[in-house]
Amino acid sequence: MSMSRKYVEVVVSRTKSVSDYVLDIITLMNQGFDEVKIKGLGREISKAVDVYNSLKSRMENGIELKDVQIGTDKERKRTSYILITVVRKY
Amino acid sequence: MSMSRKYVEVVVSRTKSVSDYVLDIITLMNQGFDEVKIKGLGREISKAVDVYNSLKSRMENGIELKDVQIGTDKERKRTSYILITVVRKY
Numbered sequence: 692m693s694m695s696r697k698y699v700e701v702v703v704s705r706t707k708s709v710s711d712y713v714l715d716i717i718t719l720m721n722q723g724f725d726e727v728k729i730k731g732l733g734r735e736i737s738k739a740v741d742v743y744n745s746l747k748s749r750m751e752n753g754i755e756l757k758d759v760q761i762g763t764d765k766e767r768k769r770t771s772y773i774l775i776t777v778v779r780k781y
Numbered sequence: 782m783s784m785s786r787k788y789v790e791v792v793v794s795r796t797k798s799v800s801d802y803v804l805d806i807i808t809l810m811n812q813g814f815d816e817v818k819i820k821g822l823g824r825e826i827s828k829a830v831d832v833y834n835s836l837k838s839r840m841e842n843g844i845e846l847k848d849v850q851i852g853t854d855k856e857r858k859r860t861s862y863i864l865i866t867v868v869r870k871y
Binding site: 737741748761771772775 | 831852853859
């Protein structure tokens with residue numbers, strides 16, 4: 692991974708729709724963020740995966756799934772998280 | 782990966798608790814399955830991650846997270862899935 696890569700983290704919440712997040716991520720990528728980390732906590736883990744799948748169906752080969760991490764949030768014990776890293780291809 | 786590795790897939794549903802799945806998986810591993818794939822579909826993706834975290838907190842170094850896949854289920858279009866592969870260490 693290049694050290695100069697610009698990345699941004701998007702935390703998925705209940706209040707916004709999947710499409711809202713997809714639009715946010717596409718906008719961030721157009722603003723020059725090569726790498727976007729989609730984070731979902733607890734019940735929002737499923738939604739974070741929905742955001743990734745919706746983004747993938749729109750961007751197709753324009754993005755690549757780089758990494759998927761799962762675990763327990765350090766600050767909030769017993770809260771599961773997912774962290775999905777996508778990179779822009781062109 | 783050894784070709785002789787025995788694996789089993791556990792599909793997480795709404796009806797059973799996280800603890801039930803953890804017990805199922807420990808039982809399967811004791812029966813000789815070295816590799817367990819935890820699958821969650823749609824809303825059950827969050828629960829699949831909860832199962833992994835609960836299993837990890839109980840087994841600690843006894844298991845290792847081998848792989849996390851996310852995507853769209855081929856049979857049910859627009860349904861997101863997660864597939865978490867854990868291997869038994871000893």
